Amino acid sequence: xxxxxxxxxxxxxxVGTAFAGWGGAASAAGFQLQEQSASGLGxxxxxxxxxxxxxxxxxxxxxxxxxxxxxxxTAALHYIMPSxxxxxxxxxxxxxxxxxxxxxxxxxxxxxxxALYGTxxxxxxxxxxxxxxxxxxxxxxxxxxxxxxxxxxxxxxETLNINPTVSFKVNNMISLGAGVSYQQIxxxxxxxxxxxxxASVGQVEGDDWAWGWNLGxxxxxxxxxxxxxxxxxxxDYTIKGNLTFQGIALPDxxxxxxxxxxxxxxxxLSHQFNPQWRVLADYTWTGWDSIQTLDIQxxxxxxxxxxxxxxxxxxxxxxxxxxYQINQPxxxxxxxxxxxxxxxxAFRTPRLPDSxxxxxxxxxxxxxxxxxxxxxxxxxxxxxxGSSELxxxxxxxxxxxxxxGSYNANVQVxxxxxxxxx
Numbered sequence: 001x002x003x004x005x006x007x008x009x010x011x012x013x014x015v016g017t018a019f020a021g022w023g024g025a026a027s028a029a030g031f032q033l034q035e036q037s038a039s040g041l042g043x044x045x046x047x048x049x050x051x052x053x054x055x056x057x058x059x060x061x062x063x064x065x066x067x068x069x070x071x072x073x074t075a076a077l078h079y080i081m082p083s084x085x086x087x088x089x090x091x092x093x094x095x096x097x098x099x100x101x102x103x104x105x106x107x108x109x110x111x112x113x114x115a116l117y118g119t120x121x122x123x124x125x126x127x128x129x130x131x132x133x134x135x136x137x138x139x140x141x142x143x144x145x146x147x148x149x150x151x152x153x154x155x156x157x158e159t160l161n162i163n164p165t166v167s168f169k170v171n172n173m174i175s176l177g178a179g180v181s182y183q184q185i186x187x188x189x190x191x192x193x194x195x196x197x198x199a200s201v202g203q204v205e206g207d208d209w210a211w212g213w214n215l216g217x218x219x220x221x222x223x224x225x226x227x228x229x230x231x232x233x234x235x236d237y238t239i240k241g242n243l244t245f246q247g248i249a250l251p252d253x254x255x256x257x258x259x260x261x262x263x264x265x266x267x268x269l270s271h272q273f274n275p276q277w278r279v280l281a282d283y284t285w286t287g288w289d290s291i292q293t294l295d296i297q298x299x300x301x302x303x304x305x306x307x308x309x310x311x312x313x314x315x316x317x318x319x320x321x322x323x324y325q326i327n328q329p330x331x332x333x334x335x336x337x338x339x340x341x342x343x344x345x346a347f348r349t350p351r352l353p354d355s356x357x358x359x360x361x362x363x364x365x366x367x368x369x370x371x372x373x374x375x376x377x378x379x380x381x382x383x384x385x386g387s388s389e390l391x392x393x394x395x396x397x398x399x400x401x402x403x404x405g406s407y408n409a410n411v412q413v414x415x416x417x418x419x420x421x422x
Contacts, residue, residue, distance in 0.1 A: 028339060029288075029315045029340060029354060030286070030288055030352070030354060031136050031138065031157060031354075032136055033134055033137050035080060035113045035115075035415065036056060036059055036060070036076070036133055037053065037056035037059075037060075037074065037115065037415075038078070038376055038377045038415035038416050039051075039053035039054055039056065039333075039365065039375040039377070039417065040053065040056065040377075041361055041377030041413060041415045042321070042323075042333030042334070042335065042361055042365075042375070042376070042377040042378075043280050043319070043321025043361060044319050044336055044337040044360070044379060045282075045335070046280045046282050046319030046321035046335045047228075047268040047269055047270050047281050047321065048060035048061070048228075049228030049230045049282060050227055050228035050269055050270040050282075051064075051268065051270055051280055052067045052068070052218075052226075053375075054068075054074045054117070054417075054419040055072040055118055055129065056074050056076065056115070056417075057119075058117050058118070058119055058129030058131050058163075058179075059115075059117065060228075061218060061229075061268070062165035062177030062178060062214065062216045063175040063176050063216040063217050064167070064177070064216070064218050064228065065121070065165065065167040065177060066121075066125075066127055066168070066169040067218075068127065068421070069121055069421070070120075070422055071118070071121075071421065072419065072421040073116075073117065073119075074116070074117040074118075074417055074418070075114075075115075075417060076114065076116075076375075076416070077112060077113070077115075077415065078113040078413055078414070079413070079415070080111050080411065081411065082109065082410070082411045083106060083108045083409060083411070084106065084108040084407060085104075085105075085107065085408050085409070086103045086142075086147070086405055086406070087103060087408070088103055088147050088403075088404065088405040089404045089405045095405065096148070096401065096402055096404050097400070098146075098147045098149070098150075098401050101146050101149065102145065102146050102147065104142035104143050104147065104148060105143045107141065107350065109138065109139045109140055109141050111137070111138055111139070114134075115131075115134070116130075116131075116133070117129065117132075118130045125168060126166070126167070126168060126169075128164070128166050128167075129164070129165040129167075130162075130163070130165070131161065131163035131164075131165065132162055134161065135161050136185070136261065137158050138157070139155050139156035139157060140154070140350065140352075140353070144201075145198070147401075147403060147405075148350045148390075148401075150191055150195075150400045150401050151390055151399060152189070152191050152350040152351040153190045153191050153201070154188065154189065154190045155187075155189050155350075155351040155352075156189070157185065157186070158185070158187075159185050159186075160183065160184040161181050162183070163179050163180070163181045163182075163183075163214070164179060164180060165177060165178065165179035165214075166178055166179070172220065173219060174219055175218040176215075176216070176217055176218075177215070178213070178216070179213065180211065181213065181214065181232075181235070182211060183209065183210060183235055184207060185210075185239065185261075186206075187204070188204070188205050189203065189205075189351070190202065190204075193245065193247075193248055193250070195400050195401075197247055197248045199246075199247035200246065201246045201247055202243065202244070203245075203246070204255070205241045205242055206240055206241025206255070206257070207239065208237040208239045208240060210235045210236055210237045211235070212234070213233045214230065214231065214232040214233065216229065217229045224272030224273065224278075225269075225270070225272075226269070227267070227268070227270075228266075228269075229265075229267055230264075230266045231266075232264045233263050234261055234262055235260070236259075236260050237260070237261070238256055238257070239257045239258075240254070240255070240256045241255060242255070243255050253305075254299040255297065255305065257294060257295065258294075258295065259294070260290040262286050262287040262288045262289075263287045264285065264286045266285070267283050269281045269282065276325045277322065277325075278322065279322050280319075280320070280321045280322070280335070281318075281319065281320045282318070284319075285314065285316050286316070286317075288312040288314055288342030289312055290312075291310050291342075292309075293309055293310060309347065312342040313344060315341060317338060317339040317340065318337065318338055319335060319336065319338075319359070320336055321334065322334055322335070328367075329366055331365040332362075332363070333365070333377070334363075335361045336358070336361070339356065339358075340356050341354045341355050341357070341386075343355065343386070345389055348386050348387065348389070348390075349388075350388075350403070353386055354386065355383045355407070356383070357381050357382060357383045357411075358381065358382045359380075359381050360380050360381075361377060361379035362378055363376055363377035363378065364376050364377075371422055372418065372421075373419050374418055374419075375416070375419070376415065377414075377415040378412070378413065379411075379412070380410065381410060381411040381412075381413070383407075383411070385406050386409075388403050388404055388405050388406060
C-alpha cells in the first residue's frame with residue numbers, strides 16, 4: 001500500500017509541476033511573445049494599434065490594412081536571448097531543501113521567432129490579409145541536478161497562429177477590421193521525479209489546435225493623428241498528450257489539461273508632428289486571470305490526477321516611442337515600455353520565473369526603393385528580481401523539497417525584416 005501511494009503521489013508531482021508554468025524570460029509578461037515585427041521592436045512595440053508600419057498591421061490591428069495600397073508583404077525574424085539565474089537563500093531551515101545541488105546554471109533558453117504577413121487592397125474599401133506567427137512561447141532549461149529539479153528542469157512551449165484578416169474603410173475617418181485565428185499549442189516539460197532515484201525524470205508532451213478571433217478599429221482625425229483600438233480573444237485548449245518516465249519504474253499515462261490563454265485589448269496613438277518626427281504610445285491589457293488553477297486528468301477515466309494553484313493576475317503595459325526621418329532612405333526609432341507580470345511571488349516557479357520588466361529599444365528602417373525596405377531593431381529588457389517561495393507542506397506536498405530564493409533575469413532581442421509592395 002505504501003508503494004502504491006508513493007507511485008500515485010510521484011505521478012501527481014510530475015504532472016502538477018510540469019504544467020505549473022510555461023515560458024521563462026519571454027519578452028512580454030507571462031509567456032506572451034511581443035516579437036511580431038522588427039519595425040515594432042524599434043519603438044518597444046509602442047502604439048502598434050495605430051502605427052501601420054507595414055503588412056504586420058494585419059496582426060496588430062487589421063483595420064490598418066485600409067492604409068496599405070496594392071499588395072504588401074513582410075517577413076520578420078527575431079532572436080530572443082534571455083538570461084535567467086536563481087540564487088537560493090541557503091540551506092534549511094530557511095532555504096531550499098536541495099540547496100547542495102546548486103542553483104541550476106543559466107535557465108534562459110534562446111530562440112528564433114519568425115513571422116510572415118501579407119495584405120491585399122482589393123478596392124478602396126476592402127482589404128484582406130494573412131498572418132502566420134507565434135503569439136506565445138519560449139522556454140527555460142536548468143541543470144538536470146539543481147535545487148529546484150523537482151519543480152522544473154526543461155519547459156518549452158511553441159505556438160503557431162494562422163490568422164486571416166479583413167478590413168473595411170467606412171469613410172476617410174473610420175476603418176474597421178476583424179480576423180479569425182486557428183492556433184496550435186505544443187508543450188514539452190520535464191522535471192526530476194524521486195529523491196530515491198537521482199536519475200529519474202518525468203516528461204509531459206502535449207498539443208492541441210483551437211479557434212480564436214480578433215477585432216480592430218482605426219480612427220484618423222487628420223493633421224497626422226490616428227487612434228487605434230484592438231481586441232484579441234482568449235483561446236480555449238484541451239491539451240492532450242503523454243506522461244512518460246525515465247530512470248524509474250512508473251507507468252506511463254495519457255493525460256489531458258484544459259488551458260485558456262488570455263485575451264488582450266490595446267489602445268494606440270500615433271501623431272506625426274512634421275515630416276521628420278512621429279510619436280507613438282499605447283496602453284495594453286492582458287487577461288491572465290483566465291489561468292487560476294490547472295487540473296490534470298487521465299484521458300481514459302477522466303479522473304483528476306492533480307490540481308495546481310497558479311493564481312495568475314491580469315497584467316498591463318504602457319509604451320512610448322518616436323521615429324525620426326533623417327533622409328529619404330533612413331528612418332531611426334527609439335522606445336521605452338513598462339510591462340507588469342501576471343505571476344505572484346507565492347506561485348512563482350522555475351518554469352516561469354517572471355516579474356515586472358522595463359524595455360529600452362532602438363531601431364532603423366532603410367528604404368532604398370519605394371517598393372521594398374529593411375527594418376532592424378534591438379531591445380534590452382530589465383526584469384525586477386522575483387522571489388521564490390515554493391514551500392510544499394503537509395499531505396498535499398507531492399512535490400519534493402522547498403525552493404526558496406530569488407531570480408535575476410534580463411532579455412536581449414535582435415530583429416530584422418524585409419518588406420515589399422507592388
